Amino acid sequence: MGLRDNLLLVEGKDDQRIVPQLVESAGVPWGPRGDEIVRIHETDGYEKLAGQFKSQLKNAGLLRIGVVVDANTDPASRGRSLAATVAAECALPQTPPPEGVVVPVTRSSKRLGVWMMPNNASRGMMETFLNALRPAANASLLAHVESAVDVARQTHGAAFSAYHRDKAIIHTWLAWQDPPGRQLHDAIKQAMLNASHPYAAPFIAWFKALYELP
């Protein structure tokens, strides 16, 4: 169990810090350093993640392999790409179910899981998912953050691309908290972002199902 058996592949360094915090804050103990429940590799982007995913299926030292990827602008195409990556080993559903994918790989007696951020269906990314975990109490602030981000880009020449709107939103919102400018994983730790939010529940359930955690 743990480092030897369980691996999670994520696209970036942020994800590598966010996922353990998310899981732990949701009440699943991550374990002490060196004895974590899951080893996480960050791959620096989707292409490299897909490459390593395929190779890790041959890892004799693993029982459970998960990937967390961003759906980005075309969830269907991302789903097809992942299915094609592991087609030689097992059949992934072309359209992932809302609860995420957990499938057995019969040939190598492994379990394989896929979660597509934010919710296996919508366009978006890790930050889209995290935006949904902000407390709804101050709705006018949430609305103001969104409009400020849009105005900054449309009127004042802010350089971020439209595609990264959700990233700009969460970092702007974090800039206006007390203390300002927490990093994403830290914001979860400080409960500025709520890991027990119903929106996060399917992800946590997927994670526990894949790694067979109590």
Add this chain to the structure above:
Amino acid sequence: MIRELKIENFRAFRELHLTGLGRVNLLVGENNSGKTSVLEAIAFLASGGDPTALYTSLSRRGEQAIVEGPARESGDDAVDVRHLFFGRRIGDDTALRIHALDASGATVDFHLSTPRVPDDGLPDWRDAIAQRPRRRAGRIVSRVIEIDRSDRVPRYLRIGSPGTEAIDVALLPNGGLTSDNATLTGFDLEKPVAFVTTSGIGDDELAGFYEKIVVTSEEQNVVAALKEVESSIARIATRAVDPFDHRGFVVGLEGASEPVPLGSLGDGVHRMLAIALSLVTARGGYLLVDEIDTGLHHTVMRKMWKLVYETAKRLDVSVFATTHSYDCVHALAAITRPDVRTAGDVSLIRVERGKAEGIPFSEEEISRLDEWQIEAR
């Protein structure tokens, strides 16, 4: 160069399919997964279907048969061919098959079966095959067939290859293949094969290899290989070690006036010498090494792979080796290119008990085993 190998009904394998093979191939897998059997299958292929190769591999494992009947008087040894067949069973429908596909698309294909000696046709059959050694497809067929009076069914060993006439070799009633019958077929090896077992190669045989390359350009390369393990080695020579003219090695060390026996330098030097000399002996053919890491310290493993790879390329040798060693597997990255994702020059294959497909790792994957923390074994 073999790209694909398919083995059916051979030893531990009901079926085994290996793809992505290259110039240097390392086989990993648990004990009894059949790694050594793969080496034996390749030795048999390389022999061109020579029953001597079968005899040798059975004998190497100590799979002897009791010699019965008149053959006993000849003082001949025999091996039990049943061990070659999956489940150790031979019968009318049992055949094993070894099939290889090379880079050019050419195939080599051998079938082995043990047909029953026909009841009624026996005297004629015996006349035709047993009493008169004769050539078939350019090969001599063995001559002694022992007919058992008991209820055991007399069988013979048939080695066939599509497009050529089969060779039939007599068996003892208990399935024994005598060394006399195995060698009667008069094969010339189609390709040289050097098989280095876990216990290595005896000094006497190694000395014979060495004497063939003394004062050729390969001698320098062999000494250079030894220096990778023990840098103080200046030169080596063979000499008689006993009154029966058995040969052994002495080593001249830098700055020492007296030679020392090779044995005093440890297992690593001996292993490296066996690998380096076997590579030269296998020129144009196959080097098969069981547990290639034996005796080698983990710090020499990368150098060993470089030596094997460079020599194999220079001398056109295909290398198949096995290991259980983590360091040996990971050191393979010393000769792989991280950009090669399909079949390349170097391959790593895991053989799993009971699984029909070997699991191949590309050069890219071998290069990244450390980074990705992949356990290949």
